[in-house]
Amino acid sequence: MAPDKLRPGGESAIELWETCDPDNWAEALNSYDDSCEFTQKSLKNSQLKLSKKSFLDDDKWKEESLPKLIVSKKVITLPQLERLMVWKLRRGQFRPTLMGLIRRNSPNNVEDVTNKAITLVLESTKNVTEAFKVLEGLHGVGPATASLILSVIQPSEVPFMSDEAMDASIGLPRSYTASRCKKFRVAMTAKAKELGDEWNVSLVEKALFTAAVLGRQELK
Template sequence: MELFESSTLGLWKESLSSYSSRIELLNKPDLVSLDEFYRHQLPPLLRQRNPNPFITTSELSDLMRWKLSRGKWRPRLLDFVSSLDDSVVKSASEKAFRSLPDISKAISELTVLKGVGPATASAVLAAYAPDVAPFMSDEAMVAALGNSKDYTLKQYLLFANKLQEKAKELSAEGETFTPSDVERALWSCTVGAKLSSQKVQDPKSDTSKSSKRKRKR
């Protein structure tokens, strides 16, 4: 059974708890530190800017690096975002955060920025309000909707609704699961399966190297 179809809390907790180790196993430059920034440093930075929270161009650039490193690398998007004027980014993000919990309006406020589509906008919102807006990752899109080809606002709203419903279902069992937790668990599950498949197919995996070393002793 696919994880998204499962209601077994233990499976979800296991997948979510494996997230950090799978980030490390991807072995991509700076991804571990970027993920640390995105999940643990950026959220409190955004929330402490009361009464009008906002994101800076520098923070948005690091968020974009995180998004591209965890998924598909598209350098032009990073170039666009890094060249945005700080006052424009601040204004757009202030309006977006003020719009929540209206996800549709919040995404629309952010996608006026060059290089920021619904997926990047969702990552900004997820950093600020993980209990409302999940990040629109390819892996979670495929798990929840069956494909990851349609990066429109309409598709994101459908995706967000499904992850919100799953979070409520899992939280009803005594645990607190946010839509962002659901996204990370789905990403972790998909990446874990890919990494396992690659290890089985690769005859030069760590296991085979280890056994050769043992034979030499």
């Protein structure tokens, strides 16, 4: 296999990671909506065909509606899991086999497994590692997708393992394993603390993603 390479814009995310200037980080975070607009406009046909809803609609749903639903119901349904996967396959690299794997799960099993994971992390953030293992029992859910689910439930504790944030915070090779996940969480938690009380790991991830997307735009 060829060695991993930074994707276009990756250098901009690394540059942001290496600074502690609060103005630089705030500027990146405040431009997150712009990065979503650019992402929507750059989607390939295969990504567009995943859903009739736009990436912008899905991002707003993930940020505003889904967390409330999870807290009230204590489960994620199969349609919700499918929609999260659509968001992931549009925001990052398109891996077409993942949606098929997600759809192999039964609705009841998705609800049973996610209820167990949600209960664990809501009881204590010390249970995050166990919750990862529980979620990875679902078809199509590896560490990256598990991190996405848990970031919706506990955004202050679990960062989404996006390629942009992973590359900037812990570097290449780009692998999604339990050990890399732990290293990523430690690095992102340390950066959030370094930036101040108003920051958490999910905000750090968004800022790094934005820096990479805006960096790609500058290269065009």
